[in-house]
Amino acid sequence: APPPPEMKGNQEYEKVGKLGNRILVFVRLRPMGKKEKEAGSRCCVKIVNRRDVYLTDFANDSDYLRLNRLRGRHFTFDASFPDVATQQEVYSTTTSELVEAVLQGRNGSVFCYGATGAGKTYTMLGTTDNPGVMVLAIKDLFSKIRQRSCDGNHGVHLSYLEVYNETVRDLISPGRPLVLREDKQGIVAAGLTQYRAYSTDEVMALLQQGNQNRTTEPTRANETSSRSHAILQVVVEYRIRDAAMNVVNKVGKLSLIDLAGSERALATDQRTVRSLEGANINRSLLALSSCINALVEGKKHVPFRNSKLTQLLKDSLGGACNTVMIANISPSHFSFGETQNTLHWADRAKEIRTKTCDATEDVVPVVETETDQAKLVLELQKEN
Ligand code: ADP
Numbered sequence: 001a002p003p004p005p006e007m008k009g010n011q012e013y014e015k016v017g018k019l020g021n022r023i024l025v026f027v028r029l030r031p032m033g034k035k036e037k038e039a040g041s042r043c044c045v046k047i048v049n050r051r052d053v054y055l056t057d058f059a060n061d062s063d064y065l066r067l068n069r070l071r072g073r074h075f076t077f078d079a080s081f082p083d084v085a086t087q088q089e090v091y092s093t094t095t096s097e098l099v100e101a102v103l104q105g106r107n108g109s110v111f112c113y114g115a116t117g118a119g120k121t122y123t124m125l126g127t128t129d130n131p132g133v134m135v136l137a138i139k140d141l142f143s144k145i146r147q148r149s150c151d152g153n154h155g156v157h158l159s160y161l162e163v164y165n166e167t168v169r170d171l172i173s174p175g176r177p178l179v180l181r182e183d184k185q186g187i188v189a190a191g192l193t194q195y196r197a198y199s200t201d202e203v204m205a206l207l208q209q210g211n212q213n214r215t216t217e218p219t220r221a222n223e224t225s226s227r228s229h230a231i232l233q234v235v236v237e238y239r240i241r242d243a244a245m246n247v248v249n250k251v252g253k254l255s256l257i258d259l260a261g262s263e264r265a266l267a268t269d270q271r272t273v274r275s276l277e278g279a280n281i282n283r284s285l286l287a288l289s290s291c292i293n294a295l296v297e298g299k300k301h302v303p304f305r306n307s308k309l310t311q312l313l314k315d316s317l318g319g320a321c322n323t324v325m326i327a328n329i330s331p332s333h334f335s336f337g338e339t340q341n342t343l344h345w346a347d348r349a350k351e352i353r354t355k356t357c358d359a360t361e362d363v364v365p366v367v368e369t370e371t372d373q374a375k376l377v378l379e380l381q382k383e384n
């Protein structure tokens, strides 16, 4: 069989459907690192047609197309980004529509997950030369609010916090741990700094400084791994004139979440999950995976209360919110297991349904339980 077509730089991403009641799930492959190349790393991931992800473990055959039919080796997402994708491409495809929804007065959230070193922080924060989704989203918000505001008065308020070991800390003004409280708007961290921002450059500096304050732990020699989840929340408020020339106040909230490394926490095997729980490794990520499982299986009870992270994300995963997930993966065959795990969870997340409406309304998540079965039936019919 011929190898799958190579990606062409000028190809357009397929237009992703309007944000609906579904979580949009994207995958981004990062380039092979210098150290990985030196260590003889081979690429085990191929992205085709900007949607399909093929994995090989080189055990039997290195032909990606023949692995097409193997379960757990072929995945398809709303869009998949090859290693040549730019920050701007990733932002426009995954988040720009969400920014539009936030400007209309809705809530939205984007989160990145994947193993340590897979490219989450690069995607979210990026570098000064190549700013990531957080910065590009704020830039877009600034410029659109300035165009649309009817009175020139507007506010963009930022808060940046981390959840580490079930402790919530302010990343803008680090200090004592913050207490989570439930109020009418949902879960809030008491005393969290709300920073009023005026320009994108200032935001980049603020976030870089905030990231310096993130808790890191050494995992392997010469390597630091972030075991903390970073959550940036941006509240925008401005006024427009409607068709009848009445002044209408618009308030929306965008949450951007850089999750901790998923390598040890997102185990697929129940027994492994329990033993990890025993070892008390990242309770928040385990709780997140339990919530995703419960949502996908249509369970009445979704255990949001089990961790600080899921409490903070309650209105993003289960409520009235437009949610985007970006799963980051490494191309290296050294990370095959982690990549497969990440893709498995991303694949599952596609089944979550959320109801989109006003942020204030109390919403029960709706899960399409029949989808999996229907898919399986179709597959079996095809096979027959
Ligand atoms: P994570 O936050 O998931 O642990 P990082 O974002 O820190 O991973 O990425 C690990 C390394 O790979 C960093 O040196 C980062 O600059 C680099 N990297 C990640 N994604 C990309 C990309 N798309 N293009 C170029 N370099 C990248």
Ligand code: MG
Residues within 6 Å of the ligand: 120, 121, 122, 226
């Ligand atoms: Mg990181």
